[in-house]
Amino acid sequence: MIGFIVKRFINYAILSAIATLSAYLLASTILNPAGRYLGRNPRPSDETINSILTGLGVNPHTPVIERLWTWVVNLVTHGSLGDTIHNTTVVSEMTARAGTSLRLLILGTIIAAIVGVAIGVWGAVRQYKFSDQAISYASFTILATPSFVLGILLMILATLLNNVLGVQLINFTGEYTAGLDGGWWVQFWDRAAHLLLPTISLALMGAAGYSRYQRSAMLDVLSADYIRTARSKGRTRGSALVRHGVRVALIPMSTYFAYSFATVLAGAAVTELVFSWHGMGEMLVNAITQSDINAFTGAVLFNAVLILIAGTLSDVVYAALDPRVRV
Amino acid sequence: MSMLDEIPVADPAAGNPEVIQSPKPVSRFRLVLSRLRSTPRFWVGIIGLGTIVLWAIFGLAPNAWNASDLDTFNMGSSPTALHWFGTSDIGEDIYAQTIVGLRKSLIIGLLVGPLAAIIAGVVGAVAGYVGGWWDKAIVWVIDLLLVLPSLFLFILLSPIFKSLSWVALIFLLAGFGWMIMARVIRAQTKSLRERDFIKAARFMGVDTWTIIRRHVLPNVSSLLIIDATLGVGGAILSETTLSFFGFGIQAPDVSLGTLLASGQSAAATRPWLFVFPAAILVFTVLSASLVGDALRDAVDPTSGVNRE
Numbered sequence: 001m002i003g004f005i006v007k008r009f010i011n012y013a014i015l016s017a018i019a020t021l022s023a024y025l026l027a028s029t030i031l032n033p034a035g036r037y038l039g040r041n042p043r044p045s046d047e048t049i050n051s052i053l054t055g056l057g058v059n060p061h062t063p064v065i066e067r068l069w070t071w072v073v074n075l076v077t078h079g080s081l082g083d084t085i086h087n088t089t090v091v092s093e094m095t096a097r098a099g100t101s102l103r104l105l106i107l108g109t110i111i112a113a114i115v116g117v118a119i120g121v122w123g124a125v126r127q128y129k130f131s132d133q134a135i136s137y138a139s140f141t142i143l144a145t146p147s148f149v150l151g152i153l154l155m156i157l158a159t160l161l162n163n164v165l166g167v168q169l170i171n172f173t174g175e176y177t178a179g180l181d182g183g184w185w186v187q188f189w190d191r192a193a194h195l196l197l198p199t200i201s202l203a204l205m206g207a208a209g210y211s212r213y214q215r216s217a218m219l220d221v222l223s224a225d226y227i228r229t230a231r232s233k234g235r236t237r238g239s240a241l242v243r244h245g246v247r248v249a250l251i252p253m254s255t256y257f258a259y260s261f262a263t264v265l266a267g268a269a270v271t272e273l274v275f276s277w278h279g280m281g282e283m284l285v286n287a288i289t290q291s292d293i294n295a296f297t298g299a300v301l302f303n304a305v306l307i308l309i310a311g312t313l314s315d316v317v318y319a320a321l322d323p324r325v326r327v
Numbered sequence: 328m329s330m331l332d333e334i335p336v337a338d339p340a341a342g343n344p345e346v347i348q349s350p351k352p353v354s355r356f357r358l359v360l361s362r363l364r365s366t367p368r369f370w371v372g373i374i375g376l377g378t379i380v381l382w383a384i385f386g387l388a389p390n391a392w393n394a395s396d397l398d399t400f401n402m403g404s405s406p407t408a409l410h411w412f413g414t415s416d417i418g419e420d421i422y423a424q425t426i427v428g429l430r431k432s433l434i435i436g437l438l439v440g441p442l443a444a445i446i447a448g449v450v451g452a453v454a455g456y457v458g459g460w461w462d463k464a465i466v467w468v469i470d471l472l473l474v475l476p477s478l479f480l481f482i483l484l485s486p487i488f489k490s491l492s493w494v495a496l497i498f499l500l501a502g503f504g505w506m507i508m509a510r511v512i513r514a515q516t517k518s519l520r521e522r523d524f525i526k527a528a529r530f531m532g533v534d535t536w537t538i539i540r541r542h543v544l545p546n547v548s549s550l551l552i553i554d555a556t557l558g559v560g561g562a563i564l565s566e567t568t569l570s571f572f573g574f575g576i577q578a579p580d581v582s583l584g585t586l587l588a589s590g591q592s593a594a595a596t597r598p599w600l601f602v603f604p605a606a607i608l609v610f611t612v613l614s615a616s617l618v619g620d621a622l623r624d625a626v627d628p629t630s631g632v633n634r635e
Binding site for chain 1: 355470471473474475476478479480482483484485486487510560564566567568571572587591595598601602605608609610612613617620
């Protein structure tokens with residue numbers, strides 16, 4: 001089992017490394033970091049621009065392979081990801097933002113997985129009954145809603161709720177209230193209140209997708225002989241469903257989880273932008289609009305590491321659920 | 328290098344689990360059609376999609392305003408008999424704008440879905456049939472694109488595509504929408520490769536391209552049709568998300584995404600600017616995905632989690 005997981009981990013690690021390097025190459029060829037300075041008035045001299053770009057390690061006059069090599073060497077020897085165009089290090093920018101994104105991602109993914117699996121199992125057990133139909137159509141509708149529409153609709157609802165109640169019950173702009181005084185506890189509640197809507201948004205999207213897959217995986221399992229055997233042995237229906245049904249149906253889900261995580265990341269980036277959170281998603285989009293190659297690569301590396309972790313975790317779950325892997 | 332285990336695909340050509348009591352053998356096409364007819368989801372989807380398409384074509388006719396007209400006497404009005412969906416703060420008729428935006432989004436969706444399915448079919452069939460280094464390279468690219476969220480690549484490539492017309496966006500979306508289906512097609516082709524009729528063709532000296540075109544692709548066509556249908560909704564979602572953040576359709580052109588972007592700031596105070604286009608968008612994508620889902624169930628009733 002350890003061997004299996006190590007093998008998969010190495011596989012993901014290579015893939016993440018290649019993804020990051022390709023992102024660097026792609027960004028270097030497409031983005032034009034000099035454009036930011038050319039548009040200034042008065043226009044800085046060519047030497048100034050050149051020295052700034054060389055200092056950042058993004059000068060287009062240096063061959064791209066050489067720049068990539070310097071970047072890799074810096075990463076390996078100093079653990080540095082270079083500087084952003086605002087002369088801060090990418091690493092410090094990332095540490096400032098990563099917590100914001102991770103809070104949203106971890107909570108959203110966990111809630112999505114639990115709710116999605118529960119609803120999916122429920123729908124499969126009650127196949128074609130009213131509750132199943134209602135769940136199916138609801139998840140199709142959520143899957144048909146772009147994440148930015150879902151976020152804004154939640155904001156409209158929250159505004160209506162606040163108006164009806166006459167108090168600002170749900171806050172949704174930004175990550176915390178600026179200039180809020182109070183102790184640790186007040187700050188904590190403020191952040192938790194801001195977290196509410198983005199998390200619901202992300203969790204709804206995820207749960208809708210997972211529940212569809214869990215439902216069909218569960219339906220495949222329900223007709224299997226071993227469920228009938230478990231029942232005829234004298235197990236209760238609930239126990240047979242959980243011990244023999246859900247457990248087996250979760251095996252393909254663990255693979256799907258790794259598959260879908262890239263989509264979750266993209267959805268989280270959109271959610272961050274909609275709710276004006278200063279997270280990694282915003283950093284990535286800003287980096288592209290400002291032609292900041294180092295910041296872009298840093299953000300891609302962050303995503304790649306998350307995919308690496310999610311992929312390995314889903315393999316651990318896979319191995320834990322499926323005894324055949326452990327042999 | 329493969330990120331996931333090969334996805335086992337049920338063989339659609341193999342026996343049908345339903346017993347058909349009829350003197351003549353029923354053709355596969357008729358069987359799928361009869362299964363589709365008995366799926367309520369299919370009818371909901373196809374009627375919804377048909378309504379949307381007809382509405383996009385003829386919807387402007389009963390309306391007194393065009394998308395570019397400015398009604399300076401009714402700026403920022405809520406929905407009235409004069410302006411069915413209200414007006415924006417410079418007096419644009421939201422109903423007319425929604426229809427023009429819907430047309431663009433529909434065209435993009437209806438072209439990208441099939442285009443991506445064709446790419447998926449060709450790439451998957453080549454990888455599965457030719458094998459060897461071609462296969463390795465293609466799987467590697469597919470895995471890479473699955474790890475890099477395609478939304479980020481779209482945004483990265485947007486400076487190039489902004490300068491071109493909106494038609495370029497179709498190719499961009501299709502160019503990144505084929506990966507998952509290509510893996511499925513590849514797995515399917517690998518099993519087809521060992522079947523007698525393909526072996527026979529190979530031993531008779533038929534060249535690779537002809538085998539792929541005449542024998543492999545027709546045998547995976549049902550998967551491709553499903554993918555093309557499901558891809559329509561996905562493409563509309565990608566397009567609107569890109570346009571919403573200003574990376575997709577650019578200013579003089581209107582799509583549902585740009586419309587939603589301009590309505591976003593007033594979403595809480597003047598909800599008609601946002602809610603109507605958003606509802607149309609969700610309805611369109613929902614109809615397309617219901618058709619795709621019903622199609623998938625009809626082509627392979629045993630299909631489970633291993634799809635998509």
